[in-house]
Amino acid sequence: MxxxxxxxxxxxxxxxxxxxxxxxxxxxxxxxxxxxxxxxxxxxxxxxxxxxxxxxxxxxxxxxxxxxxxxxxxxxxxxxxxxxxxxxxxVTAPGWGAFDWEIVHDRAVSPRLNLALDEVLTTRVGAGLRNPTLRLWEWDESAVVIGSFQSLRNEVDSDAAARHGFDVVRRISGGGAMLMAAGQIITYSLYVPASLVAGMTFADSYAYLDDWVLHALRSLGIDATYQPLNDIASPQGKIGGAAQKRLANGGVLHHVTMSYDMDGGVMTQVLRIGREKLSDKGTVSAARRVDPLRSQTGLPREQIIARLKETFAGLYGAAEGRILDEEYAEAEALVASKFATEAWLHRIP
CATH class of the missing domain: 3.30.390.50 (CO dehydrogenase flavoprotein, C-terminal domain)
Known part of the structure; x- marks a missing residue:
């Protein structure tokens, strides 16, 4: 062996x-x-x-x-x-080089469609219908995205969200609420077969799947590190967080949101971030927990995304790909049946 x-x-x-x-x-x-x-x-x-x-x-x-x-x-x-x-x-687990990778960076779509695409593409990779894929998201409107197991009323001030122009949606992975202002965050998803992380603990797989992004951020001059369980950080503050969902058919979703230009004041009005959440963070303000990429690099968002794609392709030989029309159609149907429904959004009140 x-x-x-x-x-x-x-x-x-x-x-x-x-x-x-x-x-x-x-x-x-x-x-x-x-x-x-x-x-x-x-x-x-x-x-x-x-x-x-x-x-x-x-x-x-x-x-x-x-x-x-x-x-x-x-x-x-x-x-x-x-x-x-x-x-x-x-378990004879393969490494990154055992797969033909694709990088997808398609048009901006709604928050709900982005979330539905995560489920559709993870399912297709698990079923062997799509190559393992890195997808960079683009948003056509702002949203608060809450974790699969969070209580809506405990996490979000819905009136403040509406006042600041944020839709509220629920994703399929666990973890905490994220304030995702269009054009002010960088989000990516990895859709991989479970064999890639076979033999690892759930916690270890987080760091393993994001090691490449640390290389990319360090090449931009950021002293980026991974803070268990799921934070990407630098000495200046938290940069972003990861979440995962593992499907029964062997598909694994791993997605990350990093702040490019965060308005901390709006975040503290929209998200109900209590003292218990901050008790082990060594900070007195939720706004101070997030230090955006723009302040650490001085680079346009598009240039940072280009470096992410360049780094991933260089490490794993990934080719440019796209989302198929049938995948968009499947995701649109899932929006109608799940992600846009009150039952899904309020499944934990």
Whole structure:
């Protein structure tokens, strides 16, 4: 068995081993990481050898951690990364390069149609009807997008939203409410098969699927980092947040919204962001939690989007694609039957 896992923001972890009688045998760890002292490598190999093949990533990490001597230093990787690499080997998970990727950046559409396209395209990728795809969104109007499990009345001041020209819609993924002013945010979605993130914990997959965007932002001079569970940030503040939805047919939706030019005053009027939400953020104002990309780069929004597409294509060999007429039609029908209905919007009052 052979498995690889590139630690987001870190190094490559490679594992090779045999399966014998339901256990891991002849385990060997390799990679471009740093490890001190040298004999820690043998200790890790010995700790994993003999584990049942059903051992999860956390159990493998615990075995690795228990085998390390006091003062051992792992640089560029963690015991959890070893566990992930082993699990990926056992499920023969492919890497990014195993797929033919498309990048889609189509015309501006309504918030509801954007949300419906997420469900349609994720379903089609899961069914093998579309290549894995990166889609950059464009909006023709502003919206507050609440998470699948949020209470509408607890999260949004509907009167303030209407006063400031924001429609209110609900997406299929979890997470928090996002204020999405047309032309003032950058949103992208990844539609991928579940095999790409096989062997990873749900939390690890967030960082894995957004590692490429950190490369893009850093190339623009932003010291971008990933803050678990789902934030992209810099020393100047939060840049954006991610959310996921996994479908039964094997399609995975991972989408991210980053602020380009946020009006913090409007955000605090429209969103009901309470003290509990901010209690672990070290800030006294929700407006101060978001630092837009424009202030950190000085670049037009279009130029930042161009760099995102350029970086993704350079890393994974993606080709330019488009949304098919039949996919738009399917999404329009889903808007009518689901995303534009009161039942969907108010399913959690």
């Amino acid at each position: 052979h498995g690889e896992y590139k630690v987001p923001g870190g190094k490559l972890v490679v594992v090779d081993f045999e399966q014998r009688d339901g256990r891991i045998a002849d385990f060997h760890l390799a990679g471009d990481f740093f490890l001190e002292p040298d004999d820690a490598l043998g200790a890790i190999d010995a700790a994993v050898t003999g584990l049942p093949v059903e051992t999860d990533a956390a159990g493998i990490a615990a075995a690795v951690r228990g085998a390390l001597s006091a003062g051992a230093q792992l640089l560029g990787f963690t015991p959890e990364a070893v566990g992930t690499a082993v699990r990926r080997a056992l």
